[in-house]
Amino acid sequence: MLILAAMAGLLSVPVAVLLVEVVAALKAPRLEPFEVQELNIEKRVAVIVPAHNESLGLNPTLQDIKAQLGAGDRIIVVADNCTDDTAVVATEAGAEVIVRNDPKRIGKGFAMGWGITHLSQDPPDFVLFVDADCRLQADLIEGLKRVCHGVQRPVQALFMMQSADNSPVNHSFAEFAWILRNWIRPLGLRNLHCPVQLMGTGMMFPWNAINTVPLASSHLVEDLKLGLDLAKTGQAPYFFPFVKVSSVFPTSAKGTESQRQRWVQGHLATIGKFVPRLLVTGLMRRDVNVLALALDLLVPPLSLLALLIIGTMVLTSSVALLAGPWLPAVIAGGNLVGFFLCVVLAWSRFGRQVFPAHEALSFGSFALKKIRLYGRMLIGGTASQWIRTDRSTPN
Template identity: 50%
Template structure:
């Protein structure tokens, strides 16, 4: 009997992120109400663009070429070469960026690089700070539009950041691109439409100086963006979503790069849920902070590469007990599968048909089912590195 109770608890726990995903998807289907274009870009104050880079001597050049033409008088373009073993600092300096070199192997993580940049900017602080990853391509009006939006809302602002499949990529990559589209486009769109803040995405995020100055950045958390967004929401500076500007990065081509990247996301997300979500949830309830509550619930939606195997495991175990006459676990598990599947179908119909054409849906589903057990093992493997350069070479 206690096994049945545990299974009911497990299935019920999965029902929370399943419902959150479904509600966010439904909300994204209609135009959201309070994210209007702000008109032509205009100067809204000085900005320091900070690019944290770890062994990115090749990837940083296209990013710098996208950003440099968008600088206005008084703006700064700063690359933090963090624990690099290549010539990232020299390449960035030659390309016209201000460079900082940080070498401290006792403190490894993107958060430490960001904190180092903020400490450097204290002597001549800008009005805004924009973080952009070293391998991220951005459109030509990202900087002025984000400055304008942050000035208007007086809040941190997150642009839309998407991962895209490389050219000639296998169907696995297009499935991953579709799931990323849900994570960073559909769900934030739904949250914004409901009047809630959104999670930070690690790149394309701008902050008023007084907000980022006090933010807790110096840590090695694997998902520093997720933690930062929750911390800011707890302090009354919840991020807004501005989907009219887009940044993109490519998924790794190699299996090694893809697996290590996915492992970091899963392990980091799980660590936040296990160690921090109860604290954020309690604070949201005690302070009646609706924005923090929304982001806390949103954070419970695991990466699909772990979420889907857990849903499948719950259903299979429930069906086994159904043969013994216990129906409750099966009902809850089947309902979870149904609403998640419906959310995926609605997302694909509205947003994903260009990413994953109808002719490839069948092979994509077969590939996904084949890899479910592998995805489920990723978290339980060896601990992921806190910050490594993603392998984007052409061959395994």
């Protein structure tokens, strides 16, 4: 009984965190006074674009950035371990290009650190990281600069992933899960006056913040690690959802699978490695920001959480029907109800257009794909390096 009750009880924590975040997000965000005030002094921004074999889609990103640069601003493309003409494309687009070749140390974190080292010779006031396959809202850089100056902390823009036009892969559920992860939950944390996780792109830092944390690593979700490192130094990231950076999901099954595997693997590794330490640190320091990020990180990917809740419900109910204890089944049932409420509230307010109700009937086949994915991860088929997402369209 104790083991089953403990299993169900442990799942209650991420369900409760998710429910609080979703309910808090139902209140529309409002602009703070400092978020709209004009800067009366010149502040220089350097935009770093880590790029690994991104020549095909790099130019639109660079054009978006260049259109927003002011006097003294810079754009640096880190052509990291490239085997294509990324450096040439970036140079022709007018960017500063620094080439990094180190096959033994591959990872987006290494590329980011390389860019910061390059900037240390002439430090800007702020550093913005943008992925090489993203599009920027027209006023993104100015908005982030204004807010970053106001809070003197890292600032995360809204980062959305969308299905490509005429994509042969159905990303409806993935797009809804992304909205929940990158819009609804951070919005709830903002409304609760809590910090958020970094999202890997559209994130701006004061120079004295980004220059003091280690970046060079091969961690698969370097953004999560970076945000946690900054939170421990008292500079937890701030969410500014009024400007947006966007990208598209892969249009091939292979690209979709590899991308999701990296995200899931990196997230789970981060939970195991950092959450216990963060909880202890937050409690000892009585630091609400660190505790909020630790609890937020406890929420696993939506599909995995759903499978864990359903699996626990089936297991505890089966034991109860065989004359076992009912308490674990009651706890598991509460988790199922709480999770269902989270999904319904999130979908009804934010997800109707991307995930039509009739597509919920396809969750069974989607769940089977996820079970196969998690099975491969358990037997060692995991990603270990920064690789370019395959965005090719199948013939």
